[in-house]
Amino acid sequence: MSHHARDLSAPSAAPSAAPSHAPSARLRDARFAYRDQRVVLTIEQLELPDRGLVALVGPNGCGKSTLLLALAGLLEPLTGQVEVLDTAPPPQQRIATVFQQHHADEALPLTVGEVVQMGRFAERGLLRRLRQPDRDAVEEAMDRLAIADLRRRQMAELSGGQRQRALVAQALAQRADLLLLDEPLTGLDAPSRDRIHQVLEAERSAKPVVMATHDLDEARSADQVVLLSGQVIAAGPPDEALTPDCLLTAYGGLAAAEFDEHRDDAQAPSGPPA
Numbered sequence: 001m002s003h004h005a006r007d008l009s010a011p012s013a014a015p016s017a018a019p020s021h022a023p024s025a026r027l028r029d030a031r032f033a034y035r036d037q038r039v040v041l042t043i044e045q046l047e048l049p050d051r052g053l054v055a056l057v058g059p060n061g062c063g064k065s066t067l068l069l070a071l072a073g074l075l076e077p078l079t080g081q082v083e084v085l086d087t088a089p090p091p092q093q094r095i096a097t098v099f100q101q102h103h104a105d106e107a108l109p110l111t112v113g114e115v116v117q118m119g120r121f122a123e124r125g126l127l128r129r130l131r132q133p134d135r136d137a138v139e140e141a142m143d144r145l146a147i148a149d150l151r152r153r154q155m156a157e158l159s160g161g162q163r164q165r166a167l168v169a170q171a172l173a174q175r176a177d178l179l180l181l182d183e184p185l186t187g188l189d190a191p192s193r194d195r196i197h198q199v200l201e202a203e204r205s206a207k208p209v210v211m212a213t214h215d216l217d218e219a220r221s222a223d224q225v226v227l228l229s230g231q232v233i234a235a236g237p238p239d240e241a242l243t244p245d246c247l248l249t250a251y252g253g254l255a256a257a258e259f260d261e262h263r264d265d266a267q268a269p270s271g272p273p274a
Contacts, residue, residue: 011202011203011205011206011207021050022050022086023047023048023049023050024048024049024050024051024084024085024178024208025046025047025048025071025082025083025084025085025090025178025208025210026046026047026048026081026082026083027043027045027046027047027070027077027080027081027082027083028044028045028080028081029043029044029045029079029080029081030042030043030070030077030079030080030081030082031043031077031078031079031080032063032066032067032070032075032077032078033078037078039078040061040063040066040230041063041066041067041070041228041230041231042230042231043067043080043231043232044231044232046226046232046235048208048210048224048226049208049223049224050208051204051205051206051207051208052204052208052209052222052223052224053200053204053209053211053221053222053223053224054208054209054210054211054222054223054224054225054226055211055212055213055218055219055222055224055225055226055238056068056210056211056212056213056226056228057212057213057214057216057219057225057226057227057228057242057250058227058228058229058233058250058251059229059250059251062228062229062230062250063228063229063230063231064182064212064228065099065100065182065212067212067226067228068097068099068180068181068182068210068212070082070090071084071090071095071178071180071210072090072092072095072097072180073089073090073091073092073095074092076089084178085177085178092122093122093123093176094122094176094177094178095176095177095178095179095180096119096122096170096171096172096174096176096178096179096180097171097179097180097181097182098164098167098168098170098171098179098180098181098182098184099182100182100183101160101163101164101167108155108156109154109156110154110155111151111152111153111154111155112142112147112150112151112152112153112155112158112162112166113138113142113151113152115155115166115167115169115170116138116141116142116147116151116166116169116170116173117130117134117138117173118170119137119138119141119169119170119171119172119173119174120134120137120138120173120174122174122176123174137172137173137174137175138173140172140173141169141170141172141173142169144169144172144199145165145166145168145169145172145195145196145199146165146195147162147165147166147169150162150166159189159192160187160188160189160192161188161189161191161192161193162192164184164188164192164196165192165195165196168181168184168196168199172199172203176207177207177208178207178208178210179200179203179207179208179209179210180210180211181200181209181210181211181212182211182212183211183212183213183214184196184200184211185197185213185215185218186213186214186215204223216242219238219242220238220242221238222238223237224236224237224238224241225237225238225241225242226241227241227242227246227247227250228250229249229250229251233246233249233250234246
């Protein structure tokens with residue numbers, strides 16, 4: 001059965017109500033810890049926009065993954081409040097997530113088609129049969145990630161880039177109001193990286209997309225940056241949040257030097273001197 005190719009520039013539909021300019025997330029006086037109760041992230045105040053790409057950046061252990069878990073409703077704060085999509089605690093059924101892959105996940109006996117169909121479970125549940133709108137959402141997501149021809153392949157048989165495209169397709173099939181991704185482009189082959197990047201560019205025009213990344217160049221292309229180092233160092237447009245002083249506070253001298261080098265390269269003339 002053939003399926004028509006779909007426009008990558010068209011964002012996936014979401015079942016949200018009329019557009020609102022209220023923040024997609026608000027955090028106040030929030031402190032986060034894991035089982036040992038050691039506080040790993042403190043956020044006094046943070047608001048995320050109602051649409052666009054938000055890049056979470058900072059050194060290893062700075063709190064990027066912790067913040068994603070909190071926004072997904074998977075980690076409760078020790079103190080304070082996390083409100084997502086005007087709801088506290090966050091409404092998990094309206095939030096799609098793509099977290100980093102684990103070897104155990106790769107070994108599960110699931111096909112690509114089955115993995116993408118799981119994106120509909122948030123709305124349909126585990127036991128209810130998929131309706132035609134559900135099947136349409138699954139097909140659209142697979143087409144946009146160029147994995148329709150892989151639908152019967154086992155996930156364990158795929159390359160890392162193909163697996164990541166399947167997981168992003170699963171998130172798109174959910175047609176959620178908020179998309180959260182943990183380093184979705186790291187370590188991928190060029191075709192997979194480009195395809196996922198194109199899809200995220202489309203999604204950011206219609207909904208909030210929050211992405212953790214180690215790549216400062218990726219962060220510079222975002223609409224908003226949240227720079228973390230156990231707390232919020234800076235939050236705002238890239239040219240405000242990724243200044244040398246902010247990077248020095250978060251990373252130390254190495255990142256500030258890298259920023260200066262990038263800025264010098266960007267300002268260098270593109271042609272030979274006259």
